[in-house]
Amino acid sequence: MFKQNILAEKTILITGGGSGLGLSMARRFAQLGANIAICGRTQSRLDRAKKELDQIGKKVFTYSVDVRDYDRLGEMIEKIVAHFGALDSLLNNAAGNFLSPAEDISPNGFKTIIDIVLQGSFNCTHHFGNYLIRGKKHGSILNIVTTYASLGSAFVLPSACAKAGVLTMTKSLAAEWAVYGIRVNAIAPGAFPTEGAWSRLMPDPKMEEMYLKKIPAGRYGEHIELANLATFLLSDLAPFITGECVTIDGGESLQGGQFNFLTQLIPRNLLRQMAKAMRKTQNE
Ligand code: HXC
Numbered sequence: 001m002f003k004q005n006i007l008a009e010k011t012i013l014i015t016g017g018g019s020g021l022g023l024s025m026a027r028r029f030a031q032l033g034a035n036i037a038i039c040g041r042t043q044s045r046l047d048r049a050k051k052e053l054d055q056i057g058k059k060v061f062t063y064s065v066d067v068r069d070y071d072r073l074g075e076m077i078e079k080i081v082a083h084f085g086a087l088d089s090l091l092n093n094a095a096g097n098f099l100s101p102a103e104d105i106s107p108n109g110f111k112t113i114i115d116i117v118l119q120g121s122f123n124c125t126h127h128f129g130n131y132l133i134r135g136k137k138h139g140s141i142l143n144i145v146t147t148y149a150s151l152g153s154a155f156v157l158p159s160a161c162a163k164a165g166v167l168t169m170t171k172s173l174a175a176e177w178a179v180y181g182i183r184v185n186a187i188a189p190g191a192f193p194t195e196g197a198w199s200r201l202m203p204d205p206k207m208e209e210m211y212l213k214k215i216p217a218g219r220y221g222e223h224i225e226l227a228n229l230a231t232f233l234l235s236d237l238a239p240f241i242t243g244e245c246v247t248i249d250g251g252e253s254l255q256g257g258q259f260n261f262l263t264q265l266i267p268r269n270l271l272r273q274m275a276k277a278m279r280k281t282q283n284e
Contacts, residue, residue, distance in 0.1 A: 001228055006235055008033035011084040013077075015067055015124055016094030018045035020194035021144070021226060023052075025091060028227035029234075030056040037061040037080045037087070040094065067094045067120030070127075077127045089234045090128040092121040092143045092166070097159040099201050105158065113158035118165040125169070125184075129177060138181030140234050143170050145245065147188045147253040156201075167245055174243030183242040185233045190249025192221040213264060217250030 012029050016022040017038025030036050030053050038053075038060060040046050046062040053060040061083050063076045080087050096116035100109070125141055132139045148156065149163035167186055174184040191211065202208045212220070229248055232238055247253055254260065262271060 002032055002231060002235075002237075004031075005033045006237070007231065010088045010235070011035040011037065011080065011086055012089040012091060012234065013037040013039070013080060013087060013124075013128070014091045014093055015120070016040050017091075018042065018049045018062075020196050021189070021192055021223060022091070022093040023049050024223035025093065025227045025230050026053060026060075027056065028224065028231055030058070030060070032231060033057070035061075035084045037063065037076075037084070039063045039065050039067075039076060041066050067123055068115050070123045073123050074127050077131055081131065086137070087128065087131065088137075088139050090124055090139070090141045091230065091234065092124055092141070094120055095144070095159070097156060097197065097200060099155050099203070100157075101155060102157045110158045110161075114162045114165075117159065117162035118169075121166050121169065125173065129173070129180075129182060132182055133177075133180050136180075140183040140185070141170075141173070142230055142234050143167075143184070143186040145170070145186045145188050147190055147247055147249050149186075149188060150245075151253060151256075170245060171243045178242055183238070185238075185241060185243070186245040187226065187229055187233065188245055188247045188249070188253075189226055190221060190247070190252040191215065192223060192226055214255055215250045215252045216254065216260075216263065217252075219250065221248060221250060 007029055012034045014022050014026045014036065017026045018040035026036050026038055035058055036053055038046060038049060041064065043064040046064060050060045050062050061080055063079065065072045065076055067073065077087060094116065096113050121143060128141065143166050145163045145167045148160045149167040153160050170184050170186040177184065202211065226248060229246060233241065233246065
């Protein structure tokens, strides 16, 4: 899909890059020639990721930090710039989430997710944006949201509210910072299984079975599919795209279509026969 050196001149910071989707995207960016900086809360996880990513090419920069810690994030950006000479892109991927009936969530539970997802994305974006603006540099920001950022969703209220905020931040900053040559986009992934998200959100195999049925494509997403989309949006292949949120979910979020339920209810052949019979009577 891409030339092997498409990201060769780029340094990319991936928050929550030590595991899951963040690591998969970091791996892809590294394969395509980027300098990689990853941050996360757990040093041992970052060390493991670094060991793997270092094999691909250039040495990876790691920094142990919580995205809720505004001051340390500022120090991190300075260190990345000192290490690589520049920072071109930020991927806001770090997140927190849990499945819970809304009535059982404590105020601190709600605040915790908002602080990680919304405030955390702001914290990183604010430091990175100021770094670019001060230095009169162009750059790109990519925010990982979810399809329920615009649709809403039961049982993940804090995450839905926080991701909706990140989506609005994406569009607001795209409008405000285009003048500085800073692009801000988002990706709304559907179901891309990871250990972290799945243990929190799909505790029961039966639930997973049911979930799969609501994806028209009939399967989960593969990490490489998300990583390729992220590459495109962050790279110089998309210089005129800003404020956009691209959904990648195998059609899952289209399930609101009025007659979509028929895909589950009636086998395809029977449906075709029924439609044919109806057409006959309608034409009589
Ligand atoms: C209800 C919960 C809870 C749960 C924690 N809390 N887990 N409430 N149900 N399962 C409440 C606590 O009781 C506490 O409130 C408050 O949240 C803070 O909890 P802490 O454990 O002290 O917070 P912290 O250590 O900061 O941990 C944050 C965390 C944790 C989000 C709760 O799970 C975490 O670190 N997660 C990071 C990784 C992650 O979540 N990955 C999944 C992302 S997937 P009280 O009132 O008791 O003090 C994703 C993709 C979405 O977002 C799309 C999927 C299709």
